[in-house]
Amino acid sequence: MDDPTPNPLAKHPAFLTVQLGWHITTQFIAALAPLGIHPRHMGMLSFLLGRDGASQQQLCDALGIHRNVMVGMVDELEKAGFVERRRHPADRRAHAVHLLAAGREMQRKAEETLSRMEDGIFGSLTAAERAAYLATLQQLAADAGLSPGIHPALRDSLPGS
Amino acid sequence: MDDPTPNPLAKHPAFLTVQLGWHITTQFIAALAPLGIHPRHMGMLSFLLGRDGASQQQLCDALGIHRNVMVGMVDELEKAGFVERRRHPADRRAHAVHLLAAGREMQRKAEETLSRMEDGIFGSLTAAERAAYLATLQQLAADAGLSPGIHPALRDSLPGS
């Protein structure tokens, strides 16, 4: 049943992290699709929860997205009624991006979807194992200097078949 | 020092896995660049270690890469002297892709690079924590049905700045 010479990558925690992360991403994209949004939209909404009224440039800096791409993302979220561009109180060049009620509701649904998916993925772990896994991840993320809740490339799409 | 309303994603193990996986990927691409190869090349070489002489189609099936993309990858590896296309003994339509000595050597160096990088990333964990992390990842990968040592999208590149 076993491969005579097993692939050496399978024993590397770095590889396994990437492999599992990729699997989670594709699965989450699919889980979010019925809601009509992409993980990158959820990332924006989740961030705005704590920084409502941020300028597009501030969103760019925080989320690691180019400002020309940000234009399109805000367009999409605005068209869906999740956010609104308002006048920035301190800088007339900037737009203040504000969460609307529908946006908060969508963020809540998306996070619920995420939690449901996690129950499936981590279901075979004991509570203690799952807690240890989470603690380790948080420590590693802190070691690596990763910003909490942010990463630039929650983007497209499915692996080539 | 803390964000008044912290980003809720930071507490989700699924998100943290993806975030850390992305960080590892970008760091590994950079670590491999001086060797002149990309993680996807290492994936090919590591796989061929156990399946030398596989046809391109078999490589496609195993690694989840389209066959038109595989053509270019084999071209690159062949040009670099890491693999060689030979006649397939059983099917004259197919090419048998064989590892050359330089390819084995490059695989070895790449895996050494990976191990060095892992020492940096996981350096703050105790041996027990690191072992537990690895065991959990292996269990989760098995639960998800992921093929050992394989994933389709070890691809480009850096997050937009």
Add this chain to the structure above:
DNA sequence: TATTGTTATACTCTATAACTATA
């Protein structure tokens, strides 16, 4: 002069489809 948002252009990557030689 630098910065914010925006638009236009070019480039890269990926996906689809066609072609050949075998099976």
Add this chain to the structure above:
DNA sequence: TATAGTTATAGAGTATAACAATA
């Protein structure tokens, strides 16, 4: 007729550069 490898074409995605308004 179907499959392995290859090539060509088209589409999506990303990055670079320019622009108008404001700092």
